[in-house]
Amino acid sequence: MKKPVVDYDLCIGCGSCVELCPEVFELREDGAKAFVIAEDKCNTCDCEEAAGVCPVEAISISEQ
Numbered sequence: 349m350k351k352p353v354v355d356y357d358l359c360i361g362c363g364s365c366v367e368l369c370p371e372v373f374e375l376r377e378d379g380a381k382a383f384v385i386a387e388d389k390c391n392t393c394d395c396e397e398a399a400g401v402c403p404v405e406a407i408s409i410s411e412q
């Protein structure tokens with residue numbers, strides 16, 4: 349299964365991934381970081397696209 353992973357050191361909280369894929373990503377820590385809230389939803393929306401919209405390349409997709 350493909351799982352999106354956010355590198356919190358890189359994430360700047362821009363919200364692009366949340367806009368694109370709100371079932372999977374959520375902004376937390378007062379909007380400072382994106383967290384993966386439901387990685388199993390990754391099969392229904394394209395998280396590789398989310399990885400593509402991230403301006404700092406903080407999202408990677410791990411195959412597990």
Ligand code: SF4
Pocket residue numbers: 354358359360361362363364365366381382401402403404405406407
């Ligand atoms: S698109 Fe990237 S930088 Fe923006 S909130 Fe998501 S993980 Fe963070």
